[in-house]
Amino acid sequence: MKLQRKNRLRALSLGAIAVSGALALTACGSDDNGSGSKASGAPSGSANASSIKCDSAKGQLLSDGSSAQKNAIDAWVKNFSQACGVQINYKAGGSGAGVTSFTQGQIPWAGSDSALKPEEVTASKSVCKGGQGIDLPMVGGPIAIGFNVNGVDNLVLDAPTLAKIFDGKIKNWNDPAIAALNKGVKLPDLKIQAFHRSDDSGTTDNFTKYLKAATPDNWKYSGGKTWQASGGQSAAQSSGVAQQVKQTNGAIGYFELSYVGDGVKAVSINTGASKPVAPSTDSATKAIAAAKVVGTGKDLSLKLDYNTKADGAYPITLVTYEIVCDKGNKADTLPTVKSFLNYMASEDGQKILSGISYAPMPDEIISKVRTTIAGLS
């Protein structure tokens, strides 16, 4: 019995040590890794911070949605948090997850690669008391067609060739259709390995929308976030597709511009303009400028012109919307959301985008966005 008591005592003291250790541990971390320490290479100077209007922004904000705009949000959050001391928590779980959480009332705003569908607007009415969810175009981005072919540095393709490559109709890099667009480039006799997304994605949606609009004869699929063409190989997330393209000689795939580099080169698109257009933030903004606002009321959803032939306009682009309630936002989060959206749409906010491979919104559209944000309630 004595022995047992001793054991029990020992167990108790062990437990006490464990608990106090855990408690001690919770006190030794730090959120502070701001300007002075390791955080270098910030996309923008702290000079911007001064122009941020915090108003009565406070506390913590949860949000979810498109992973395509994750880096833009990160950069904005960095500046905004430094200026206003607000914790903003953007999860980037996907547009669908974001919209679902928004219509379930878990988050005050969501990010999405596609505008709300009618049934989603209906669902949002139960969360937005007296109002509904609206789309605010905030971030643009070119979708780069990345390729990895040994010995080829520049490649020009047009919509029909792209469609045939991704549909498995053109199987070899020395196909006459590719050669005709690339005079003087020595194309190897190599199998084309086309990679697409295995998960549903707004990037797939916009890429196939482009193919369908620009060359309906060669791309007969209905489109949407799910890849429908047969053939080709798939990988999870943009990072997975980019990695496969990097690893595989003869590969081609589509992803955000920031994945280009490090062995992966971007295809220039022959749109019918005077010369082929390479993906860049400027060329994407130019293409988005040709878009029409089709949303009604306060909704600002856009219809992109995939057939644009304007010089220097890159046609394969993606626009990410911020989704909020026009009326009936929750009172405790409204000021924070409003001032953060204000910052995103401000000149300073849009200016930092091009430094991190995103396209700022054209002036005409962003000014409408600013007016709408001011009217949120």
Add this chain to the structure above:
Amino acid sequence: MSTAAVTDKRPNSLRSGHLPKWSPWAIAGGSVVVAAGIGLGAGLSSKVEWGLIAAILYVLGTFVIATMVEGKRQAKDRVATSLVWVAFLIAVIPLVSLIWTTVKRGVKVLDPYFLTHSMGIVADSEPGGGIYHAIIGSLEQVGLATLIGAPIGVLTAVYLVEYGRGKLARAVTFFVDVMTGVPSIVAGLFILSLMLMLDMQPFGFAGSLALAILMMPVVVRSTEEMLKLVPNELREASLALGVPKWRTILKVVLPTSIGGITTGIMLAIARIAGETAPILLLVWGNSFINNNPFSGAQQALPLYIYQQYANSSGSTAAYDRAWAASLTLIAFVMILNLVARGIARWKAPKTGR
């Protein structure tokens, strides 16, 4: 066979021929040489193929030589021995490669700064930041899940083995079987629908509940197996001395199988410590420190690793952080494992193996 030099049959009245002690090594060396010869001769480029040929030659060689020298039974024994060794070596290669890759890539950014700072406002594509917030989150969520899941799991297993008969036990067994294959995201969705009903915001403990659900079947299954292995003689001896059944279970049955039970619980913890999906749904993720698991979004290590890998636009800094966090997660489970083994050894009866 190049090593067939070992053919000296020593006549012995009691034992038939016996291979000398060094013969396995000799056969192994011989088969490697021959395999390399075949590989070079046939122009096989893959070293893996060379290894496989060597392994096959080794097993065959052992069998032939041992049959010739020692007879069939001994030959079988030797083949079994060599097969076990070969299986071990085959398995070691990928496992060592896995640990090596993680350590090599993980140590790059792993330093005290990394361990004691959160990501805070550092963007995922930039260098800097740390995983403190994720460590705290993981510790609290997994700890709470274990506090709920392990006792329920062990007690259920005790019930099934020591008391359980009849409909209830059968029903429990049935559902435990079903639950072993539930995808973690489904458990997450289940808790999420409860949360939406109660209009709650994401918080750490919700994740713990889902993790506990995932943990219980694993604990029940392995504990059940270990309890069944406790010899009845022990139970009978204890009961015969007039010890009540509950004390018999607590003082005799459980301590006897404590090693196996601990292993089972460790396996379960290891499994839930690496879960991403329920955390993503229920705990949300957070780049700031939140010490309170009962209120507000938290981060966890697996979710952190996943986000650094998938959402960072291919930034090398993020991949480095992902590997470092993986290494931390493994170390975390390893330390836990050591502690558990220590407790098991200390609590287990001193006799036996």
Add this chain to the structure above:
Amino acid sequence: MDISTKTTDASPPTPQPAAAGKRGAARSTSRPGDRIFLGLSRGSGILLLVIMAAIAVFLTYRASLAISKDHGNFLTSFEWNTNIDPPVFGIAVLAFGTVVSSVIAMALAVPIAVAIALFLTHYAPRRMSGPVAYVVDLLAAVPSIVYGLWGALVLVPHMNGLFGWLNDYFGWTGIFSWDGGAPRSMLTVGILLAIMILPIITNVSREVFRQVPQMHEEAALALGATRWEVIRMAVLPFGRSGVISASMLGLGRALGETMAVATVLSPDFDIHASLLNPGGGTFAQNIASKFGEATEQGRDALIASGLILFVITLLVNGAARAIIARRKEYSGANA
């Protein structure tokens, strides 16, 4: 589970302390401590049952919502598109892929895991078995996302050689034909899953083999048995039920594995005869792939696929239980 009848004649076939109390006043189950303990353990059994049943009901309800909207055939459609209206989805490809990858994983992992467990308990030098056992423990703890990263970065590039070899010599079977795509196929998934579950099965099997009564082994040795004969006659029969249980734990993880599969497989919605060409998919991988962009209706469809995984798990576990039951005369220490 013949323990309780053998040990305590007091405990009745149905665990009802009241009934036991009536039968014998001084019997163990009537003591307050016993009643509390029985109540506790039965309580947790019931709690577990309630939770599991609640989940099953929840799943069935959400799944039925989805299936009623499905415009394809839920069981046979080779498509998964829930973002269009009406949605079209079917689980044929997923069921096939899940079963195939798990079968490959089990076929590779179980023999090797048993061999390693034997190695650790009966063959390895003592100096070696301790550290190796520890490393195996550690590997069981490696989270699946790390296996996924490793699989995509290290394993997949190394599979090219094996795939070429299989195609050269066994390509004629059709199962092992390969047309030179990236080796991100069902076979790679199977191998990665095998590597993942190997430590789990080894761990539990080792623990079981260690419990083999030493007397059994010594008796066999005394009869002049070789080490292999000891293992075959004393160790394996004793450990059979334990090894099957261990395999079931491993299988549970293989069936439900998400991230590792998602990172090394190039999925599509088609059933391919060849294990080497990319394509196919598993339930958990599909859930992970489609969840981010899924709407409410898409989530229901994914839950419906989870329900089928439920059923498959159940069938497999049932089969395993049947095997254990048939072999009961050998199982456990109380044979």
